Amino acid sequence: MTEPSRLRLTGYAAAQLLLGILALVLLVLTVIGGALLIVWVGALLLAVALPSTRAIAGWQRQMAADVLGVEVPRPYRPVPRRPLAALAAVARDPMTWRDLGWLLWASTLGWIISLLCVLEMLVAVWPLWWFTVRPKMEIRSQIDLWFLAPGRIESLERRVRVLTETRADAVDHAAAELRRLERDLHDGPQARLVALSMSLGLAEQAMGSDPVLAEKLIGEARRTASAAIGDLRSVVRGIHPPVLADRGLGGAVEALALDMALPVRIEVDLPGRPSAPVESAVYFAVAECLANLGKHSRATHATVDLRHDGERLRVIVADDGVGGADPSAGTGMLGIRRRLASFDGTMVVTSPPGGPTEILLEVPCDLSSPRTTPSSAPG
Structure with a gap:
């Protein structure tokens, strides 16, 4: 991953100044909405503030990841479609509370760091800007990701959810494969082997009285056996070619x-x-x-x-x-x-x-x- 230039870092700092102002507004809306949650106005404020917080947190998460040269997955849990269920799911998500902590950081000390990066370039303090913009932005990005990236507990919970889902899918897939193998064996080799057994039985009965018929039945049995072997090979090829x-x-x-x-x-x-x-x-x-x-x-x-x-x-x-x-x-x-x-x-x-x-x-x-x-x- 290419290291961002100093100008790009300063551009990020300028964008963070705007995000910091939005963060302060959203922090106030969230606090007021939580306080008024017992009436419908509070729920309405939270319905606006929480998705907006996740949106600007996502932008900051991308900038911080670019500054540090890392990949950060989107950490939120799935949200149901029903409004009340969605609000409850968001409230139970630990990342929601980490986002709120980030709003406070981004609108105070984080905002000051970004302001210094921009001012140092605008007032032409070039040596100071040249040597300090990168470490300041890296420090700011590390703190941002401390809030916005999933922590160890959240990562483990997410891993458990993924493993639970994939295990269920794997079990379903294995069961489907077993049903397919059973069907393939029943419709192919088993049916041919039954026909082979019948042909050999008839040939055994006709051996003394009608050798020509017995020879014909044995020939059919040989062809049936060859076809059954081909069917078995096809089934095995479907398991592991x-x-x-x-x-x-x-x-x-x-x-x-x-x-x-x-x-x-x-x-x-x-x-x-x-x-x-x-x-x-x-x-x-x-x-x-x-x-x-x-x-x-x-x-x-x-x-x-x-x-x-x-x-x-x-x-x-x-x-x-x-x-x-x-x-x-x-x-x-x-x-x-x-x-x-x-x-x-x-x-x-x-x-x-x-x-x-x-x-x-x-x-x-x-x-x-x-x-x-x-x-x-x-x-």
């Missing part, structure tokens, strides 16, 4: 690309292999993306870029199709999101109407053994 175990993620994705009706360029930069569960989850996620691409995108070309940045596995699936992909519509995209969430992974879809479409898949993981696939392959 052999190509994934043999060639790794890059090679398995290349094999997927070869089955596509349009050219797909594959770029792989993986100095090792992720764990088998992560590898399998990402493989099936890419497979679903390519399947959707082939069915809906009307694209003429696509790319899949796989690489590891030292902390996470990143996959970008892009195409030049018509766009308009909605990750909340249908079960395919939702299935990808649930599959990756089990490993703290994420999916981000960028697909404006008219295209192009880009799907970013990220999963935190380490790599182990040396790579087993070439660095790139043409589609």
Whole structure:
């Protein structure tokens, strides 16, 4: 992340002067609204003050994160749609009270720090401004994030919520997979094995009286056995494709690309292999993306870029199709999101109407053994 210039830092300080004035107004409105909450006027004031506070706190959170070169997630809990339930949820959110503390800081000492940064440049105290604007803004940003970034307890609570949700999704996904396997085995191999048993039984009965019929039935049984073996291989391939175990993620994705009706360029930069569960989850996620691409995108070309940045596995699936992909519509995209969430992974879809479409898949993981696939392959 590029370090912001001194002029940019001063611009942030100027913006914080305006935010400080707004912070003071919102602090007064919040205090008055809380005092008058027993009547409808108080609830109305809070309905204006609290969302506004979160908005300007979000702006300050972004500025502070840029000054310090860090990433700060949005820390608030989900808010229900119903007004009274929303007000109660906001009141119970610990970040609401941290925001109120930030309003007091931003409208007093924080505001003074930002004012000094701006005045030092405006009155041409250049040496002082040059050497002190950065440390002053860093101090201010650290204190801002002490209020506005989630604390340890809030982070743990958020982590517990995420784990609870992903565990439930993982359990549902596992149950769905078991039902699918049961259905596939019942409709495929089991039915063929029943037919095989019947053919062999009839052949056994006809062996003495009608050898020709017995030979015919044995031939049918052999063909049925071959078909059952094929069905079993298909079921096993749906659990963990052999190509994934043999060639790794890059090679398995290349094999997927070869089955596509349009050219797909594959770029792989993986100095090792992720764990088998992560590898399998990402493989099936890419497979679903390519399947959707082939069915809906009307694209003429696509790319899949796989690489590891030292902390996470990143996959970008892009195409030049018509766009308009909605990750909340249908079960395919939702299935990808649930599959990756089990490993703290994420999916981000960028697909404006008219295209192009880009799907970013990220999963935190380490790599182990040396790579087993070439660095790139043409589609």
